[in-house]
Amino acid sequence: MTALHDDRADVTEITPPTGDTQTETDMSGTSTDHPGRALLPTAGGAESLAALRGILSGHRLLAVAAALVLVAGTGIGLLTAPLLGHIVDLVVEREGPRALTVPLVLLVVVALARGAAAVAGGVLVARLGETVLATVRERFIERALRLPLERVEAAGSGDLVSRVTSDVSMIAKSVRQALPEFTRSALTIVLTLAGLAVLDWRFLLAALLAVPVQILSVRWYLRRAAPVYAKHRVATGALQHQLLDSIGGVRTVRAFRLNGPHAALLEDRSGAARDVALRGLHIVTGFFSRLNLAEFIGLAAMLGTGFLLVRNGAVSIGTATAAALYFHSLFNPVNAALYLIDDAQSAGASFARLIGVANLPAERTPEGGKAPADGAVRVTGLGHAYADGRPVLSGITLDVRSGERVALVGASGAGKTTLAKVIAGIHTPTGGSISLGGVDVRELGPEGVRRAVTLISQEVHVFAGPLGADLRLAQPDATDEELRRALATVGALDWAEALPEGLATVVGEGGHRLTVAQAQHVALARLVLADPPIAILDEATADAGSAGARVLEEAAERALEGRTGVVVAHRLPQAAAADRVVVLDGGRVVETGTHTELVAAGGRYAELWAAWSDSRQEADVPSAAGARAAGHATADVPAPGPSDRSGAGSALGGGR
Template sequence: MSAPATDENHEASTMSERGTGERALLPTATGAQTLAALATLLRGHRLPAAASVTVLVVGTGIGLLTAPLLGRIVDLVVERRGPDALTVPMVLLLAVAVARGVATAIGTSLVARLGETVLANLRERFVARALRLPLERVEQAGSGDLTSRVTGDVTIIAKAVRQALPEFAGALLTIALTLVGLAVLDWRFLLAVLLAVPVHVLTVRWYIPRANKVYAQHRIAAGALQHQLLDSVGGVRTVRAFRLNRTHAELLEQRSQAARDLALRGFRLISGFFSRLNAAEFIGLTAVLVTGFLLVDGGSVSIGTATAAALYFHSLFNPVNAALFLIDEAQSAGASLARLVGVSGLPAEPESEPEGRAVPVDGSIKVSALSHAYVDGHPVLCDVDLEVRSGERVALVGASGAGKTTLAKLVAGVHRPRGGSISLGGVDTRELGPAGVRRTVMLISQEVHVFAGPLAEDLRLARPEATDEELRAALDQVGAREWVEALPDGPATVVGEGGHQLTVTQAQHLALARLVLADPPVALLDEATADAGSAGARVLETAAVRALEGRTGLMVAHRLPQAATADRVVVLDQGRVVETGTHDELVAAGGHYAALWAAWSDSRRG
C-alpha cells in the first residue's frame, strides 16, 4: 500500500517540475503496436464479429431497395398508371422499412456487444498490468498520468465503442453497398459520384495528421493537468507550509491554458473538416443531377431511374459525413487506446519468486549508507545508517522535508535507493525481490482507500481465506469491533463508493485491522494518524500500538506523543540521522528532539 506524496515528496515533485519541466510519463504505444494489440483482442471473437457484419450487410442491403422503389413510383406517376398501380410499391416500401429497422437494430446490438466485450478485456488487461507495475515507475510518472489513463482514456474508448463503432460500421456498409447500387442503375452515375471522392480524400489527408497530433498532445496535457490538481490539492498543507501557493497556482494556470489551447485547436480543425465535406456534397450532387438530365434526355434511363440515382447519392450524405466525422472520434479513441496499450509494454514485477530465494529469518531492519534523491543534485537522504531489532518499535521524527517518508518508502520497496543497501531479516532487499519485500513489509499511509463492497470483503483483501471469527479478532485487537458491529448490517455493511461512508478514523481502523490479518514481520506506519483529528488520533495511536504487537514497527510520527510511546526515536534532519535514543534520553539531551518536543508542548498549552 503506497504512501501519499507528503512533505519531502511534494518538495521533490516541485523541484522536478521546475528543474526539468517534464515527468517521466508512462509510454504511449506506436500505431503498429496498437493495431497488433487490437488484433489480439479480436482474435477470440471471430464468430460474433462475423455474425455482426452479416446482419448489418443484410439490413443495409434491404434498405437500398428504398431508392429503386421510389424511382418506380415516379415512373408510374409519369406514365399515369393510376392509384391502383402504386399499391404494391407502397406496401414494399413499408416492408423494406420494417425489415431494415429490425436488421439494423440487431446488427447494431451485436456490434455494440462485441465492442463492450473487447473493451472489458482491454480494461482488465490494463488494470492487471497497472497493478503489477513497479511502484517507483508509477510515482515517477505522477499519479495524474496513470489515473487519467484509467479514467479519461477508458471513458473515451468506451464512448467510441458504444456509439461510434456501431455507427461507423453501419456507415461504411451503407457507402459500399450504395455505390454498388449506383453502378447497377447505370455505371455513369457511379462515375459522377466519384467526382466527390478526391475532395473527401484530400479532406481526410488534411485532417488526420493534424488531428492525431492535437489529440495525442491534448491527452498528455490533460494528464499533466490532472497530476497537478492531485499534487496541489492533496499536498495543500505542504504547499502552504513552504509558501508555494503562487508557484502551484501558476503551474495550474499554465497547464489549464495548455489543455484549453489544444482543445480549441481541435474545434478549429473540426470546423475546417466539415466545410470541406459540404463542398464535396455540392460537387457530387451537381454531377449526379447533370448526368441524370443528360441520360434522360438521351433516352438511356427513365426519370424514375435518375430519381433513384439522386436519392442514392443524397442518402450517402449522412453515412459519408458520419464515417468521416467519426474519424475525429477514432483519432481521439486511438490516442487513448495507444496510451493504454503503452502501459502493457512496460516490464512488470514477477508474480512468483524463483525457488531457493533467501527468506528473512526475523523482522529486523538494517540500513547501511543509504542515499536517495528524486531529482539529481537534490539529495533527500545522505548516508543513513539505521538498525532496528526484530520486534522493536522505532519512531522517525523530524521537520518537514527531513526524509522520513522517503526512508519508509525505501524500506517498503516503493523506491530503489540511489546508494547503500537495505536488509530485512538479514537478507538484502535486492535479493528478496519486490514480491519478497511485500511479503515481509506492509506500509500503511495516512491516505487509506476504502474499497466499495461489504466491509468484511474489504478486510479479506489482506487475507482472502480469513474466517469470520478471524475478522472479528482482528477488529477487536485494534479496537474497531464495537463500531463495526454497530453498522446497519455489521461486517456485511456495504462501504466505500455508493455505500456507507466511513470516517477518517474508521478507515484507518480498517487499515490497521488489515495489517493484523496480513501479519507481516515488519509494519511501516507513515503518519497513519495524522488526518484523524485530536480525538481520533489518540484512538488510532492506541490501535497502532496494539496492531504492532509481535512485529517490528517503523513509524513516521507526525504527532510527537506517538513517538514518545516508541521503544526508540530516530531524529532525521536534512536527510541525515542526527539523534537516536528513547524519548526520555533525547529530551534530556537537549538536542533537535528536545526542541521539537518543547515546541509541541508549547503549542498544546497555547
C-alpha cells in the first residue's frame, strides 16, 4: 500500500503574538478580534462559487473540451486491468504464447493513447485554470488600485501585499499542479468504480467498505485543517505588515534604537510559526495514517471477495485479478484527491480573499459627465483626520486661481502633504468641500479627479520595462516623437537618448538603473504627457541632493507651465519663486501672501525665512574660508540640501 509523502511547506501557519490577534473578515471588512485594524473583506463560500461560475461561463467550450479529453483518456486507461486479467486467464488455460500477442499489443496501444490523452487533457485544464487565474488577478488588481488610501491604511499594507503575492501564488500553484491532478484523480475514481460494477457488483461492494474510513478521515482532517489555513492567510498578512514596518522603516528603527524590540517581535512570530507548523504536520501525518487503514480494509475485502467468487465459479481468476488491479489502482488517485483537499483548502481561502476585494463596489461615476472649466482650486472649510478625534486639517479655506503657482510651507506635521493628497483625491475629506475648475469633486467622481489632478511625490516608482512604455503610462497612444518632446520639456532628453537603446532601454527592476534625478525626470515627463489642468508636487525634488534639486526644480517649473501648480516646498527658495505662499501650522492656514509680503509681515513665514538665511550664511563661512586657504576665489555656496537640513530646513521636512 502507498500513500503520498507530504513535502509541502504550505501547512505552516503563522500566528501573531499575544495581543495582536487577527481574524478573517466578512464582506463588511470588520475584524472583531483586532480592534486596531479593519482587514479588507473576504468573500463567503456562496459568493466565491458565484464568482467562479461567472468566470467559467465565458469559457464553456474550453471547459467542455478539457472534460471530454480527460474522460476519454481515463476510460482508455481503465482497459489495462481487463487486458491483464484476460492474459491471466490465457495463461491459466495454457493457450500458448501466440494467444498473448494481441493482448500485449493492445496494452501498448492503451498506454500510448492514455498518455496522449492525459497530456492533452492536462494542457486544456491548465489553460482553463490559467485563464481563470488571470481573470481573478486582473479584477483584483483593477479594484485594489482604486481602493481609497484610508481603507488600505486601516487594513495595514501587509494585508493587501499578502493577497497580491502569497494568495495569488497559492492559487497559481494549485492551478498549475493541483487542478490537473485532482481532475484526473476524480475521473479515475468514478470510472474505476464503474468498472468494478461491470466486472461484478460484489467487487464494488467490497471496494466501498473503505469509503466510511475515508469519509471519517476527511472529516477529521477538515475540522482541524480548515482553521489552520484561515489563520495562515491572515497571519501571512500580519507578518508582511511587520516586515514592511521593520524593513521599510529601517532608518527610523535604527535612529530610535528600536532594533531590539523589532527583532524580538519578529522572533516571537517566527517561533509561533514553528509551533503551528509542527501542529500542521501532525494533522497531515494523522490524515495519511487513516488513509492507509482504509486501503488495508478495502484491499483485504477485495481479495477475500475474489477468493470466494473464484472458488464458487462465479468469476474467473482473470476477472478477480482485474478487480484487484482496479482497486489497487485506486490507491494513488484516492490519496491524491483527498490529499489535494489540502491544496483546495488553501487555494479556496486565497480565492475568497481575492474575490472579497475584487467584488467591492465599483467607484461611483456621477451622472452628467461634468468636467472642470479650468485649473482653479477652491477649498472651503476642509477637515481631515487619520483617526477619529485627531484632526490633521481643520477649517482649511483656500482659493487657487487657474494657472497660479502656490507653495505650501510649514513645519513637519503642519498638514502640507495631507492637504495636497486631499486635493488630489487620495484622501477623502472628513469635512468641508473641494471644487476643481468650478465643479465639486463629488460631481466629478474619483475618475474625474484623477483626470484633473496629477500628484508627484518624492517617492517615484520606475516600472520595469522599456523607458517608452513607462512614459506611455500617462498617455498610452503617445508617439515616440511626443515622448521625446515631453522629455525635452523637462530637460531629460539628452540622458534618455544616451541610454544604450534610447527609449527602448529596459529600466526598473532588472534593467538599467536610473538615478534619483532621472526617475523624477520620468515622473515630470509623465506629467507633461498626461497634461492635467492641475499639478501637485509634494517635495518632488527632496531626494536629489542640492545640485540635483536645483536641476529638478527647473524641470518642475517647465512641467508646470500652462497649468495650476500646488507645490509642497521643502526648500524656501521654491516658495519665494511661487506666485503665492500659504503657511500651515497645526493643520490650519495661518498666513497667505507673496514672499515679499510675508517677509515684511514678520510672522511665521518671516521666522522660517530668517532661520533658513542664517543656516545658509553658516554654511557659507567654512566653505569660503576653506576656499581662501586653498588659494582660490570664493564662489556661491549652495544652500544646505535635504540630506543636511538644519534650522528651518529641518522644520520644512516631510510628514503629514
